[in-house]
Amino acid sequence: MGKNNLIGGALWEEYSDKVSERMDNPKHRGKITEEEAKELGCDLIIADWGAESCGDAVRLYWAVDPETDIIKLARFKSFGCGTAIASSDVMSELCMGKTVDEAVKITNIDVEHALRDEPDKPSIPPQKMHCSVMAYDVIKKAASIYKGVDMSSFEEDDIVCECARVTLRTIKDVIRINDLKTVEEITNYTKAGAFCKSCIKPGGHEKRKYYLVDILKEVRDEMEKENVKEKAEATDFKSMTVVKRLKLIEDVLDKDIRPMLAGDGGNLEVVDIKEDGEFTDLYIRYMGACMGCPSASTGTLYAIQEYLSQKVDNSIRVKPV
Amino acid sequence: MQRVYLDNNATTIVDPKVKEAMEPFFLRMYGNPNSLHSFGTEIHQPMRVAFDRLYDGINARDDDDIIINGCATEGNNTVLKGIYFDLIREGKRTQIITTQVEHPSAANTARFLEGLGVEIVYLPVNKEGIVDRDILKQHIDPDKTALVSIMWANNETGLIMPIKELAEVAKENGALFHTDAVQAIGKIPVDVQSAPIDFLTMSAHKFHGPKGVGALFIGKCVNLPPLLHGGEQMGNKRAGTVNVPGMIGMGLAMELAVSNLDFEIKEVRRLRDKLEDAILDIKDTIVVGRRDIRTPNTILASFKGIEGEAFIWDLNKQGIAASTGSACASESLMANPTFVAMCISDELAHTGIRFSLSRFTTEEEIDYTINAIKDTVNRLRAISSSY
Numbered sequence: 001m002g003k004n005n006l007i008g009g010a011l012w013e014e015y016s017d018k019v020s021e022r023m024d025n026p027k028h029r030g031k032i033t034e035e036e037a038k039e040l041g042c043d044l045i046i047a048d049w050g051a052e053s054c055g056d057a058v059r060l061y062w063a064v065d066p067e068t069d070i071i072k073l074a075r076f077k078s079f080g081c082g083t084a085i086a087s088s089d090v091m092s093e094l095c096m097g098k099t100v101d102e103a104v105k106i107t108n109i110d111v112e113h114a115l116r117d118e119p120d121k122p123s124i125p126p127q128k129m130h131c132s133v134m135a136y137d138v139i140k141k142a143a144s145i146y147k148g149v150d151m152s153s154f155e156e157d158d159i160v161c162e163c164a165r166v167t168l169r170t171i172k173d174v175i176r177i178n179d180l181k182t183v184e185e186i187t188n189y190t191k192a193g194a195f196c197k198s199c200i201k202p203g204g205h206e207k208r209k210y211y212l213v214d215i216l217k218e219v220r221d222e223m224e225k226e227n228v229k230e231k232a233e234a235t236d237f238k239s240m241t242v243v244k245r246l247k248l249i250e251d252v253l254d255k256d257i258r259p260m261l262a263g264d265g266g267n268l269e270v271v272d273i274k275e276d277g278e279f280t281d282l283y284i285r286y287m288g289a290c291m292g293c294p295s296a297s298t299g300t301l302y303a304i305q306e307y308l309s310q311k312v313d314n315s316i317r318v319k320p321v
Numbered sequence: 322m323q324r325v326y327l328d329n330n331a332t333t334i335v336d337p338k339v340k341e342a343m344e345p346f347f348l349r350m351y352g353n354p355n356s357l358h359s360f361g362t363e364i365h366q367p368m369r370v371a372f373d374r375l376y377d378g379i380n381a382r383d384d385d386d387i388i389i390n391g392c393a394t395e396g397n398n399t400v401l402k403g404i405y406f407d408l409i410r411e412g413k414r415t416q417i418i419t420t421q422v423e424h425p426s427a428a429n430t431a432r433f434l435e436g437l438g439v440e441i442v443y444l445p446v447n448k449e450g451i452v453d454r455d456i457l458k459q460h461i462d463p464d465k466t467a468l469v470s471i472m473w474a475n476n477e478t479g480l481i482m483p484i485k486e487l488a489e490v491a492k493e494n495g496a497l498f499h500t501d502a503v504q505a506i507g508k509i510p511v512d513v514q515s516a517p518i519d520f521l522t523m524s525a526h527k528f529h530g531p532k533g534v535g536a537l538f539i540g541k542c543v544n545l546p547p548l549l550h551g552g553e554q555m556g557n558k559r560a561g562t563v564n565v566p567g568m569i570g571m572g573l574a575m576e577l578a579v580s581n582l583d584f585e586i587k588e589v590r591r592l593r594d595k596l597e598d599a600i601l602d603i604k605d606t607i608v609v610g611r612r613d614i615r616t617p618n619t620i621l622a623s624f625k626g627i628e629g630e631a632f633i634w635d636l637n638k639q640g641i642a643a644s645t646g647s648a649c650a651s652e653s654l655m656a657n658p659t660f661v662a663m664c665i666s667d668e669l670a671h672t673g674i675r676f677s678l679s680r681f682t683t684e685e686e687i688d689y690t691i692n693a694i695k696d697t698v699n700r701l702r703a704i705s706s707s708y
Contacts, residue, residue, distance in 0.1 A: 012634070023634060029704045052707040055628065055647070055671040059706035077706035081630035081647070085704060 015082065016123035018115045022086035028075045028093060029085075032061040040072050041065060047142035050134055056080045058088050060138045062095065064146055069099040076138075083124050083131040090114045091135035104143045104154050107165055108132040129163035129195030130205065136162075160210045163195030168210060175219045183212045237313035238280070246273060249282060252311045257304055266290030268304075271321055280315045282308070296320065324640040325686040329527075330476050330504060330619060330677035331644060335570070336529040342573045343531065346566040353562055355554060364565055371572025375536060378575035379502075379521065380512040386539040388559045389568045393503045394426035396522030396537035397470075399548040399559070400499045401430045404468045406546050409439055414467035416440040418460060418496070420452050422475055427501055431470075440465070450478055450610050454486040466496040473505035473521075477646055477675060479619025480610045481509060488516035497543065503527050507578030508585055508616040519543045525567065529679070530574030534567030581680050590617035592687050593678050597622075599691040603698055605708070609669070618678040623669050626708025627701045632674050635697040641690055646673045 015023075037044035042063035050057040058080065063073040074092040078085050091111050095103045111132045115123035124132070144151040158168040174180060174189045183200055187193040193212050198204035201213045230244060237245060249270065261267055266289040274281045284304075290296050301318060308316045326334065346367075352360030354368060375387050390396055401417065408414050419431050421443045435441045442460050444452050452471055461469065469491040474481045484500055491498040499520035505511050507528035513521055521538040525531055539545055539558070551560025597620050600606050605625035624632065629647030636643050647670070676690075702708045 012637075023631075024638065026704065048706070052626070052671065057706050077704055079626060079705050079707040080628050082634050084628070085631060 011125060011128075012082075014122075014125040015086075016115055016117045016121070018090075018117055019083060019086040019123050022089045022115070023082040026076075026085055026089040028089050029077065030075050031059075031077065032063050032073055032075050036073070037063040042072050043146070045142050045146050047138050047145055049138035049141050050079075052079050056084055056131065056134050058084065058134050058138050060088075060092070060095075060142050062142050062146070064100060069101065071095045071098055071100065071103055080131060080134070081128075083128040084134060086115060087111050087132040087135040088138075091139065095139065100143050100146050103139055106136065106139055108136040108163065109165060111135050126163075126195045127197070130198065133162040158210065160208070160212065160215065161190075161192035161195070161199045164191035164193075166190045166192035168215065171212070171215055172219050175216060176223065179223075180216070181220070183216060186212055186216065238315065242273060245280070246270065248312050249273075249308060249316070252308060256307050256311070260303075261288075261290055261300075264289050264293075266293065266296075276317075278315060279317050280313065281317050281319055283319050283321050285321055322640045323686075323689055324642075325682075325690055326642050327676045327678060327682070327686075327690065328642045328644050329679040329682075330479075330675065332526045332532065333529045333679050334681055335526075335531055336574060336577055338577065339530055339570045339574045343566040343570040346569055350565075354565065355552070355562070367569055368563075368565070371569050374572040374576040378506070378511075378579050379523075379538060380514050381538060382514070382541060384541040385513070386541075386556065386558060388537045388539060388555045389563050389571075390535050390537055390555075390559050391533060391564070392535040393424075393501060393522045393524035393527075394535075395548065396520075396524075396535055397424075397426045397499075397501055398430050399537055400520045400522070400545065401427065401434060401468070401470065402548060403545040404497065405434050405437070405439060407544060408467045409434075414465055414496070416442065416462060416465040417468045417470065418442045418444060418457070418466055419470045420444040420446070420472070422446055422450075422452070422477075423470070423472055424476055424501060424503070427470055427472070444471075449614065450475070450480045451614065452482055452487065454483065454490050457487055457490045461490060461494045461496065463494040466491075466494055468497045468499060470499040470501070473500045473502040473511065474508065474616045476504050477673070478610045478621045479504070479508075479616035479677075481505070481614050481616060484518070485516040488518050492517040504616060504619075506575070507581070508618055510582060513538055513540070520545070525571035525574055528574050528578040529681075530571040531567050534564045534571050536571065584680055586617050589678050589680055589682065592682055592684060593618055593620060593676075595684075596620060596676060596678075596687050596691060600624075600694065603695065607669075609673075620676045622674050622676070623672040624674065624698055624702075625672070626705040627698065628671050629673055631701055632672075632697060635701060636693060639693040639696075641693055644675045644677075646675070647671050 032044060034044055040063050042065050045062040045064055047060045056079070059077045061075045062071050064071050074095040076088040076092045078088045091106065094106050094110060094114060112123055112129065117123070140151050140154045143154065160166055160168050160171055170190060171186060171192055174186065178189060180186055180189065183193060193200045196205050198206040199208050199210065199212055201211050258267060267287040268284045268290060269287060270282065271285050272283040286296050290300070293300070297320060301320065305318045308318060350363055352364055354361055354364040372387065381387060404417065417431060417434065417439060419427060419441065431441045444456050444460060447453050447456065457469065469487065471482055471487050473484050488498040497519045498517060500518060501522050502511050503522065503524050504527065506523050519540045522535065524535040547558050547560060549560045554560055554563055594612065597608055600620065600622050601608060607623045609621040629645030633643050633645050
């Protein structure tokens, strides 16, 4: 939230000048005729994507040199909003001079970047990002027609969020590695779901194969099961995973040690955990009143060491950094 | 560049006479009407005049209440949530009936109550886009229905609901009846005695009054708890110091709206029809809803092959303000529920353009708009992949 959201109606104000210019006067609009393609010594490819009833439809025309696979001319027609028209125009421009294989690598993110006035300022508001996805999809369609293959052969991985191009693999990994618990966290880490929001849950602008809510639930369930299994299997501290060892240590810190430090206005955080022969070295950083407290390197430190040896494992050595 | 305002269902220009009537209440007569001293009491007479104008405007009885509030959204919230607190939570009656084509201020309030466990029925519309008495009869429950809430005229299409018949069905079944008359006031006659209406909401800025002030009619003998609790203003039915300049402005705006009804029904309609005929002269266009059952100022048109946001973009470049219900133009990208409920065609949800006139619209503006529409259609259809 913030001032802009409170005023509302900012959609058009968030378009870059380039979006506006291309909407007003798209350079590559219109069709390529058979004759035009022939004159260039090219094959004519016409690809359609989307449908009027879905709110977006684009038709891409390519004149491709069959000798070199180079797209010599590209034009478009579009049923869509300002962003869709501007995106299609830039996309046509980006295709020209590239081989079909190179063109397939153009993504909606390239299209959006090409429409920016300043490198760091988005050219369109987040909810319009999906319009640029159309421009990307139709390239794949055109390439599949030219090559006589199925469109899916251009997709290396399952894409969950088309706007930010985030794969299923990435989302699953990021949930596991960072122990994410909410869809908002996934969006913060990956940008998936930050734009048109269709991939967050069913019922959005577009129907999707995968939804973040389902992926999150599935991965969390898997993690829960693994956790139970792991707990059941590992009882020896030194053979536990780092995550599990840290968890045990953090539990004791939270339960026994931090409340004690907090009484004096202090705290600590775990910086690292390292193996050193038969010892487990736990590196900590003091915070608040503990910083600079004389007892932090003597009495307090011994007390922490003692608690952890007794309650977790006697191989632990606590080292302040 | 010429500018033409054809988005009067969104908001309207304040009538200069209304602005003038409000002026003394900023620098001179700025007292709080609830104060006992002369600064307060000198406001009472102008407030009485404003009340008289509002009561006369909708033909309310002296013992009915017209509560001055902030907007129609507040009015709709007050009614729906009040019924929840007063009747539904007490378990007396448990269901609210509304429609699939209500304004978000009623629809989203109903949805909120649904989240609290209230049974909400969203009535569909018939082929003409109207909620008729048969549809209501099929769904109303004489034991359960606490409230029937149906808009008088639709904001997107201008289609007028048969309020008299609907209110009678509600009454026959022991339910209270509420109508959101925001799009009806100043466009068609609105008479609370013409039908058994318990609650009616309105908003000043839709009939050439100022923004930030509205009114809620509550029929005599009907109890409704306040939405805003606090001081004793509005007979304990709506706390908060009344927006005095706003209320004075709304009173005069109502009087002017009613006295201009004839002009609205004849002259505004003539210009509307002229614009509509010109739109229909263009190939592959449709206009939603029969003219005789629409407010005289509204056109919802669809131009095949042209997405709505692109259309209003081009019109805006030519200084013309219209609106679109296209999903692409909404911040949420969701299709306008009225369009979905109308289900005239899937494309309509993406191509619908609304032109709404007012008594300030001129013939010259309509002529300019007709030409601009033709240019826009030519340009965008030339780019279109689906035309």
